[in-house]
Amino acid sequence: MSGPILAGVLLALPGFAAADELRRYAVVGDAIPEPLTARGDATRGRALVVERTSTCILCHNGPFPEQKFQGDLAPNLAGSGSRWSEGQLRLRLVDASSLNDATIMPSYYRVDHLMRVGPAWRGKPILSAEQIEDIVAYLVTLRE
Amino acid sequence: MRLAGIILVSALLTADAIGAEIPPAERRSGTSFMTPDTKAMQDDDTANPGMLWVLDGEKLWARKIGAADKACTDCHNDARTSMKGIAAHYPAFDKTLGRPVDLQGRINLCRVNQQRATPLAYESRELLALTAFVAQQSRGVAIETGSDPQLAPFIANGRELFMQRQGQLNLGCTNCHDDNWDKRLAGSAITQAHPTGYPLYRLEWQSLGSLQRRLRACMSGIRAQAYDFGAPELVELELYLMSRAKGVPLEAPAIRP
Numbered sequence: 315m316s317g318p319i320l321a322g323v324l325l326a327l328p329g330f331a332a333a334d335e336l337r338r339y340a341v342v343g344d345a346i347p348e349p350l351t352a353r354g355d356a357t358r359g360r361a362l363v364v365e366r367t368s369t370c371i372l373c374h375n376g377p378f379p380e381q382k383f384q385g386d387l388a389p390n391l392a393g394s395g396s397r398w399s400e401g402q403l404r405l406r407l408v409d410a411s412s413l414n415d416a417t418i419m420p421s422y423y424r425v426d427h428l429m430r431v432g433p434a435w436r437g438k439p440i441l442s443a444e445q446i447e448d449i450v451a452y453l454v455t456l457r458e
Numbered sequence: 459m460r461l462a463g464i465i466l467v468s469a470l471l472t473a474d475a476i477g478a479e480i481p482p483a484e485r486r487s488g489t490s491f492m493t494p495d496t497k498a499m500q501d502d503d504t505a506n507p508g509m510l511w512v513l514d515g516e517k518l519w520a521r522k523i524g525a526a527d528k529a530c531t532d533c534h535n536d537a538r539t540s541m542k543g544i545a546a547h548y549p550a551f552d553k554t555l556g557r558p559v560d561l562q563g564r565i566n567l568c569r570v571n572q573q574r575a576t577p578l579a580y581e582s583r584e585l586l587a588l589t590a591f592v593a594q595q596s597r598g599v600a601i602e603t604g605s606d607p608q609l610a611p612f613i614a615n616g617r618e619l620f621m622q623r624q625g626q627l628n629l630g631c632t633n634c635h636d637d638n639w640d641k642r643l644a645g646s647a648i649t650q651a652h653p654t655g656y657p658l659y660r661l662e663w664q665s666l667g668s669l670q671r672r673l674r675a676c677m678s679g680i681r682a683q684a685y686d687f688g689a690p691e692l693v694e695l696e697l698y699l700m701s702r703a704k705g706v707p708l709e710a711p712a713i714r715p
Contacts, residue, residue, distance in 0.1 A: 366644065369627065371644060372643050372644040373643065382645065383644045383645030383646070384644065384645060385641070385642055385643050385644050385645070386641050386642050387634075387638050387641045387642075387643065387648075411628075418629060418633045418637075418638075420626070420627045420628050420629070421628065428624075428625070428626065428628055429622065429623065429624040429625075429682075430624040430625060430677075430682045430683045431624075431625055431626045431681065431682065431683065432625065432626070432677075432678065432681050432682055432683045432684070433683065434681075435625075435626040435681045436626075438626070440626055440627070
């Protein structure tokens with residue numbers, strides 16, 4: 315009786331743990347050249363950038379005429395794709411503090427070295443690997 | 459020679475750390491960041507909703523309560539004279555507790571120890587009303603908090619909390635309120651975070667609220683675990699903010715967007 319239940323638990327556990335862990339990535343110079351997951355979708359990426367809960371436009375502004383409330387603490391996102399390569403954009407989203415520890419840009423794909431994270435967000439990155447790839451796919455299209 | 463060099467370097471580092479604080483001549487109340495309409499609402503007592511709490515507070519000030527059947531007036535008489543300038547010195551060091559207490563904490567200590575009544579809950583209408591009534595007596599008085607040397611270690615703790623990055627967004631108060639107060643976060647003015655008008659009426663809240671409520675909202679904004687109401691950390695943060703705002707006139711009950 316207990317056999318199948320135990321087997322079920324054992325089978326379920328690795329899958330659960332994998333979902334909770336961050337994907338590994340390799341930094342080359344100031345970039346992460348390889349995608350964290352499957353290639354992103356630029357349309358979904360734009361929708362994420364203008365969505366307040368993603369937090370991008372709290373600090374940045376950009377070519378989003380429909381968005382009345384944008385920030386000006388950080389550079390305008392217009393031309394991001396001309397200024398940075400895809401891999402450079404990826405590292406700047408994943409962990410900008412690895413390039414400049416004084417930056418106010420949060421590390422969107424990092425869960426360690428943080429203090430007093432609220433219970434709802436503890437152990438979770440700000441954005442998922444898929445969301446990061448969608449945003450990278452969108453930002454590379456912003457060329458001047 | 460080497461020693462002199464070390465002293466020079468440490469003096470420069472210290473100067474740099476202090477230099478991050480906003481110099482007195484550049485300190486600006488949150489009011490100066492508001493639209494003319496909101497400013498006008500704050501300046502007109504008949505339009506300022508915070509005055510409804512002040513009027514309630516005035517009634518509570520004279521009401522006898524508790525096992526001692528005493529009112530605030532029985533010890534403090536007319537608040538217009540006895541409470542003038544008091545809020546400009548808070549949070550203040552309490553000798554019995556050996557730590558600073560804010561104005562709300564002081565009101566509750568009086569209720570428990572003098573009136574023999576139960577303490578009022580944080581953000582309750584009564585506590586906000588009494589605090590607003592007391593704070594309003596210091597309108598126009600320049601902030602003086604922090605001159606008591608016994609407060610020094612608590613101010614230092616508050617400053618550390620202000621500088622500390624925290625939460626999922628990994629930001630410290632200083633990242634916005636020292637370094638970017640002239641900028642806009644999602645279209646809203648960031649301000650210098652001088653607590654000149656608390657308790658204040660926030661249009662977003664549609665209510666009067668305490669500085670502790672505001673600090674907790676900021677902490678949730680950076681996705682950090684907010685300190686509980688009444689936590690020593692919130693009082694220390696208030697203490698640091700008040701000492702950092704030294705010289706700026708009080709304006710309770712203020713209006714904020």
